[in-house]
Amino acid sequence: MATAHQGIDSSNKTLLKSEALYRYVLDTSVLPHEADCMRELRLVTDKHSLGFMQSSPDEAQLLRMLLKLTGARRTLEVGVFTGYSLLATALALPDDGRVIGIDVDRAAYEIGSPFIERAGVAGKVDFREGTAREHLEKLLADEENIGAFDFAFADADKPNYVRYHEQLLRLVRVGGVIVYDNTLWAGTVALPPDTPLSDLDSRFSAALKDFNARLSADTRVEVCQLAIADGVTICRRLV
Numbered sequence: 001m002a003t004a005h006q007g008i009d010s011s012n013k014t015l016l017k018s019e020a021l022y023r024y025v026l027d028t029s030v031l032p033h034e035a036d037c038m039r040e041l042r043l044v045t046d047k048h049s050l051g052f053m054q055s056s057p058d059e060a061q062l063l064r065m066l067l068k069l070t071g072a073r074r075t076l077e078v079g080v081f082t083g084y085s086l087l088a089t090a091l092a093l094p095d096d097g098r099v100i101g102i103d104v105d106r107a108a109y110e111i112g113s114p115f116i117e118r119a120g121v122a123g124k125v126d127f128r129e130g131t132a133r134e135h136l137e138k139l140l141a142d143e144e145n146i147g148a149f150d151f152a153f154a155d156a157d158k159p160n161y162v163r164y165h166e167q168l169l170r171l172v173r174v175g176g177v178i179v180y181d182n183t184l185w186a187g188t189v190a191l192p193p194d195t196p197l198s199d200l201d202s203r204f205s206a207a208l209k210d211f212n213a214r215l216s217a218d219t220r221v222e223v224c225q226l227a228i229a230d231g232v233t234i235c236r237r238l239v
């Protein structure tokens with residue numbers, strides 16, 4: 001059975017119903033402002049067998065804007081892959097900013113790391129190999145990290161978003177921002193329950209439906225659900 005993300009790459013990753021409109025948005029407001037190093041990494045990643053996993057250029061532009069609007073300095077990324085969103089983050093951070101990127105897949109990160117070097121922002125990037133759960137727990141074990149981060153982007157294994165949310169809420173300061181990717185999972189979260197889906201899609205879609213409902217009821221955060229890319233949810237920590 002086809003999976004919900006089959007045939008998707010960075011040129012068509014959108015929930016917009018009109019491909020022409022998405023192309024217009026990319027051509028008019030996004031791609032003219034994409035840094036050369038970002039474009040080069042994105043096109044290399046598009047050729048990777050799992051290239052559909054990388055964030056889209058309009059999502060990277062959103063992250064960049066959010067990082068700048070919030071004046072973020074200390075940030076976290078859960079789920080790095082080849083580093084497209086990590087590079088967007090490093091480029092958006094001030095000179096003394098830092099992003100800790102966590103991923104189990106060092107080989108994927110190594111595809112992107114020369115682009116990060118060439119962009120001159122490697123000094124802002126601290127890549128940590130291993131599971132997000134383990135690395136977030138390690139960070140939480142140090143009192144100095146509690147409430148010390150301004151921003152986090154979560155884009156790893158979706159069924160664990162519920163767990164990451166609890167961890168990230170303690171690491172990100174009050175007023176700080178946590179962004180979750182893929183929260184609409186190719187639109188499957190709104191399909192009738194009897195719609196046939198691949199095993200992975202039904203598991204991830206169900207997990208995201210549960211996560212979205214929990215977030216909406218979570219009084220510790222203010223939530224904004226965006227229908228760009230594969231669904232992006234912005235949370236602002238309130239308490």
Ligand SMILES: C[S@@+](CC[C@H](N)C(=O)[O-])C[C@H]1O[C@@H](n2cnc3c(N)ncnc32)[C@H](O)[C@@H]1O
Nearest residue numbers: 053054055079081085103104105131132156157
């Ligand atoms: C959707 S990709 C990240 C895309 C990336 N943000 C970008 O813009 O290119 C998800 C990544 O999460 C990683 N991942 C999956 N499960 C993980 C886990 N339990 N802990 C850490 N990383 C994990 C995968 O190895 C994969 O590289």
